[in-house]
Amino acid sequence: MTQPILELRNLTRHFDVGTGGMFSARRGLVRAVEDVSLTLEHGQTLALVGESGCGKTTLARMLLRLLPPTSGQVLVDGQDVATLLGSTLRAFRTKVQAVFQDPWASLSPRMKVFDIVAETLVVNERLTKGELTRRVDEALTSVGLRPEQARLYPHEFSGGQRQRIAIASAIIARPKLMILDEPVSALDVSIRSQIMNLFKDIQTEYGCSYVIVAHDLGTTRYMADRIAVMYLGRLVEVAPTDEIFDLPRHPYTEALLSAALPLRPRKDRAEAIQLSGEVPSPMNPPSGCAFHPRCHRVIDGRCSSDIPVSQSIGPAHRVACHLYSG
Amino acid sequence: MTPTPDPPVLNVVNLRTELVFGAHRVEVVRDVSFSVMRGETLGIVGESGSGKSMTALSIMQVLPRPIGRIHSGEIWLDGRNLVGLSEDQMTTVRGREIGMILQDPHTSLNPVYTVGNQLVEALRLNRTAESRTLKKRAIALLKRVNVADAERRFHAYPHQMSGGMKQRVVGAISLAGAPKVIIADEPTTALDVTIQLQYLQLLEDIQRDTGTAIVFITHDLGIVARLCHRLVVMYAGRIVEEGTVADVFDAPSHPYTTALLNSVPHVDRKVDRLYAIAGQPPTLNEIGEGCSFAPRCPHADDLCRTTRPPRDPGKSGSTDHFASCWKLRDIA
Numbered sequence: 060m061t062q063p064i065l066e067l068r069n070l071t072r073h074f075d076v077g078t079g080g081m082f083s084a085r086r087g088l089v090r091a092v093e094d095v096s097l098t099l100e101h102g103q104t105l106a107l108v109g110e111s112g113c114g115k116t117t118l119a120r121m122l123l124r125l126l127p128p129t130s131g132q133v134l135v136d137g138q139d140v141a142t143l144l145g146s147t148l149r150a151f152r153t154k155v156q157a158v159f160q161d162p163w164a165s166l167s168p169r170m171k172v173f174d175i176v177a178e179t180l181v182v183n184e185r186l187t188k189g190e191l192t193r194r195v196d197e198a199l200t201s202v203g204l205r206p207e208q209a210r211l212y213p214h215e216f217s218g219g220q221r222q223r224i225a226i227a228s229a230i231i232a233r234p235k236l237m238i239l240d241e242p243v244s245a246l247d248v249s250i251r252s253q254i255m256n257l258f259k260d261i262q263t264e265y266g267c268s269y270v271i272v273a274h275d276l277g278t279t280r281y282m283a284d285r286i287a288v289m290y291l292g293r294l295v296e297v298a299p300t301d302e303i304f305d306l307p308r309h310p311y312t313e314a315l316l317s318a319a320l321p322l323r324p325r326k327d328r329a330e331a332i333q334l335s336g337e338v339p340s341p342m343n344p345p346s347g348c349a350f351h352p353r354c355h356r357v358i359d360g361r362c363s364s365d366i367p368v369s370q371s372i373g374p375a376h377r378v379a380c381h382l383y384s385g
Numbered sequence: 386m387t388p389t390p391d392p393p394v395l396n397v398v399n400l401r402t403e404l405v406f407g408a409h410r411v412e413v414v415r416d417v418s419f420s421v422m423r424g425e426t427l428g429i430v431g432e433s434g435s436g437k438s439m440t441a442l443s444i445m446q447v448l449p450r451p452i453g454r455i456h457s458g459e460i461w462l463d464g465r466n467l468v469g470l471s472e473d474q475m476t477t478v479r480g481r482e483i484g485m486i487l488q489d490p491h492t493s494l495n496p497v498y499t500v501g502n503q504l505v506e507a508l509r510l511n512r513t514a515e516s517r518t519l520k521k522r523a524i525a526l527l528k529r530v531n532v533a534d535a536e537r538r539f540h541a542y543p544h545q546m547s548g549g550m551k552q553r554v555v556g557a558i559s560l561a562g563a564p565k566v567i568i569a570d571e572p573t574t575a576l577d578v579t580i581q582l583q584y585l586q587l588l589e590d591i592q593r594d595t596g597t598a599i600v601f602i603t604h605d606l607g608i609v610a611r612l613c614h615r616l617v618v619m620y621a622g623r624i625v626e627e628g629t630v631a632d633v634f635d636a637p638s639h640p641y642t643t644a645l646l647n648s649v650p651h652v653d654r655k656v657d658r659l660y661a662i663a664g665q666p667p668t669l670n671e672i673g674e675g676c677s678f679a680p681r682c683p684h685a686d687d688l689c690r691t692t693r694p695p696r697d698p699g700k701s702g703s704t705d706h707f708a709s710c711w712k713l714r715d716i717a
Contacts, residue, residue, distance in 0.1 A: 276652045324634050334579045
């Protein structure tokens with residue numbers, strides 16, 4: 060078996076926070092990401108799914124080495140990213156790229172498109188001016204922009220075009236792994252499908268892998284090969300996309316999917332599972348399975364006392380729930 | 386509750402709204418007409434720049450000042466035309482007759498007052514309760530929108546609540562005046578999916594209990610399918626299609642509606658490749674004389690580009706389904 064492009068081993072991140080107001084010495088611990096293990100194969104797309112506060116953005120930031128883990132490891136191409144230094148770190152910075160949600164915030168308004176797109180190469184590789192121009196032209200063409208638009212500033216573009224610029228600046232270094240954090244949610248509905256199709260075309264052309272963070276379940280169904288569902292910092296279920304959508308096993312996945320609104324008038328639709336209450340604070344998660352207070356299939360006793368262990372229930376399908384632990 | 390055959394509680398007729406920049410004026414709502422019955426939910430669907438929010442602001446007459454103004458048209462609320470009312474008169478309409486819920490619950494509440502304080506203020510302004518019962522009424526409203534532990538939450542500040550709970554409080558404030566119509570402008574966009582579903586359910590419950598009409602503005606067709614009875618689809622300031630949710634979803638008749646439905650990824654089935662509408666929505670000063678969608682439409686010809694299409698019966702054959710497209714009968 061070849062080495063996966065990405066492997067997470069028991070990845071954990073805690074944040075120290077004050078709890079008693081601005082001047083209080085009382086401290087608390089937010090367990091933003093707790094013991095997450097995952098792998099992603101070359102050329103595949105993994106989606107991280109969950110509600111606000113589930114830790115998906117913290118996880119994405121650790122993948123980019125923007126945030127060190129409290130414990131556990133992120134391995135890209137078999138290398139622990141925490142150990143990278145100097146030239147290996149520079150290589151990592153070209154190998155892994157990111158596209159963020161808001162193309163109004165992620166592009167510097169004072170730089171021309173050429174400089175924005177070329178930046179990764181200027182910082183990390185030594186190229187001649189001619190070579191640099193050729194690569195920028197190529198990147199812009201790949202994302203459906205014209206090379207002469209490199210002379211313009213970001214404010215001269217629409218939202219969809221700006222996101223294309225952000226994508227060009229990510230693919231120019233020919234990354235092997237791209238982290239897409241809500242890459243279409245700031246765009247208009249009619250523009251979203253253009254950009255999603257563009258990501259798919261780029262993947263076919265360059266063979267890169269994606270980790271996509273998205274709250275829209277339709278987007279993840281369309282984009283991802285595998286889905287990882289998170290709840291309060293923990294991974295509750297991982298499986299191939301079709302399996303998750305057609306036969307979700309964890310009660311939270313079930314409820315999350317049934318809360319999605321299909322494009323059909325309500326007359327011909329199953330009743331959704333309504334979760335009671337809201338996601339609890341990650342500072343004070345419930346005992347046992349963190350989902351048990353809202354779960355519609357809770358088992359008395361066990362769920363509130365023991366943390367469920369993640370186990371395989373099929374090829375590439377893992378779930379952390381007492382319903383499946385014999 | 387099912388819509389009743391009474392006259393509509395809200396009837397917008399040939400509304401035109403414009404933004405004036407010195408000598409330059411841009412029409413943002415172009416000849417828009419629709420009506421909403423008591424107990425009915427109407428969805429207004431469109432992308433940014435479609436005029437959906439400007440339509441809502443026109444009804445409330447809270448257009449951006451000083452540049453926004455209603456150019457012409459009528460807005461009938463329960464038999465009274467709101468266009469031309471004085472600011473003082475509109476103040477009594479807002480809140481008491483029309484409630485409004487905006488997109489972002491983090492900015493629609495005042496951070497320096499408790500939610501109880503803000504609810505009591507809304508109740509007092511609407512003169513719907515006597516002053517000694519205000520607090521009791523406010524707590525009852527919080528309970529009505531399913532805020533748990535309402536007596537304690539009455540004393541909480543907005544920052545002590547989650548987004549979903551804040552949006553419930555905004556809902557409670559909009560209910561304070563027992564309005565005939567609630568205008569909700571993307572109220573669930575900032576909420577998580579499971580919380581969004583709870584909120585939509587709450588709106589349905591409130592409507593069933595009070596018979597209030599709801600105008601729900603959104604870009605999310607899934608929400609429309611779940612919540613609304615009828616919808617209008619807006620593009621570049623105009624209504625391009627209108628009808629019941631079943632008719633429009635089963636027999637979309639305007640190419641823009643069809644394209645929108647085809648470009649949204651489904652949760653309940655796998656699609657290999659999404660349809661992508663070429664180009665982007667026009668900015669409002671680039672709209673020509675013909676059909677606004679013509680530059681992006683695969684079926685457009687010279688007629689479409691030069692002449693505005695009439696409002697014709699839609700493909701479902703229902704008497705309340707309309708679309709404005711020259712090619713309506715030609716496209717399979």
